[in-house]
Amino acid sequence: MEWKRKDLLSLYDLTAEEIVFLLDTAEEFKKVSERKVKKVPALRGKTVVNFFVEPSTRTRVSFELAEQRLSADIVNMQAAVSSLRKGETLLDTVRNIEALQVDLVVMRHSAPGAQAFIAKHLSCGVVNAGDGAHSHPTQALLDIFTIREKKGCVKGLNVAIVGDILHSRVARSNIWGLLKLGANVTLAGPATLVPREFEEIGVRVCHNLREAIADADVVNLLRIQHERQAAGFFPSTGEYAKFFGINRETLKWMKPDALIMHPGPINRDVELTSEVADGPNSVILEQVTNGLAVRMAVLFLVAGCVKK
Amino acid sequence: MTLKKLLYSPTEMEDAVDRMAGAIQAEFPDGNLALVGLYMQGVPLSERLAEALEKRTGRRPDLARLDISLYRDDFGKRSALPLIRETVIPFDISEANIILVDDVLSSGRTIRAALDAVTDYGRPRLIRLAVLADRGCPEYPIRADYVGFSLFSIPENHKVVVHFNEDPEETGVFEMEWKR
8 A cells, every 4th residue: 555644633534454563664763663773764855843732651652762763853842842832823923933943843831632733734745743632642642562572463352442431642642543444442540531422432431340350351451540640530549549540459350361551651550450550461571662663664655745 | 658677587586696605705714704694685685595504504693683774864755754664683683793684785775774773772892884786876875895796787677576475476676667
């Protein structure tokens, strides 16, 4: 197949074939990081701006390393020091960035659709590094890459996503990607955080952990944010851990070879105990390694479609 | 009807590969060398060359496959993105005698990229170049050391295509028109 997109905005937009093409490309990029010289000249002479309007450490570091390993030139911009603080509109800010002959903008923003909006106005490529609760395509791609690598396929697998689905862009992106590739998706967590409405898009909604993970091949645990507790979505992190945390006992409810995943940063003893996070089922650090490969593949493919 | 003219038959290709193996053997009589085939057609060519060398020396050279798409200098200028294929180098490049193997030498740009790609894996003792067809129109100062056929009179608007196929009808060195 031929890749034709200058932007990566959401997995919702992609076909199954495009997702598989991205994953296959990432496999080859993973090998670059295992070599003596961890760098290829593919994006030499291209400039990438990492524009993070919402704070991020791991995603930004992962993108930055991916860009460096492709030999791109990099500029990092953060909202705290950008002119957005001085009242400039988002579109004016990115138009100013583009006027500097930039080839790609990697953006994180708290407003859903912000990247889709700027992509429409810019001729350079746009990669979504997270927009509000809407989408985080590279995270879902690295999750699916890890699942495929470990399980050999995605089609027909049972994947349980546990935690705060309501506010999670990771969950939404995973759902679209997994459904397109033929996996069965179960969402689990407190009813306040996992509304029944999700059933309309073809996933199972479950408010009981044991039921959700009994037949799961993959259990993806999402971070519980403490501010959600303050907002009354659940009474306490202790209670959350009691009902939805994975520990030595609840691990026994799962298939022995089920994968434990987490996009990080993990809250030890909330979503999972240390025994589980550091145990044989956990692929959490491999997700991080694979994230680099996936982001290299995304940057390489979209950069190739930016018309200059 | 686009032009597709057979320049060399499968038998003639076999003879050419054997001649190349002979020239390589003359330079490396102990057979201490590694063949690195460039995708796409350099890979099957390197396998045939390895067979021919094994017949002559009794020693099968190390074989590797190299994808150079990340090292090209025309990234973003071509209409289609290159498909990245698996690079497999199952031995240590450092101090090895490397022979790059490709089907056609034309501008020399692919070989320029291959030199960068292969040296990212280590520092070989030496690198040589073997091609089945040399068109003799290099844009870079790159020449082949082992050549099957010299095709210096093919017009610039035609391409030389090498096919290795199970079906002998489809195997051969062809002259074709570029599709525009």
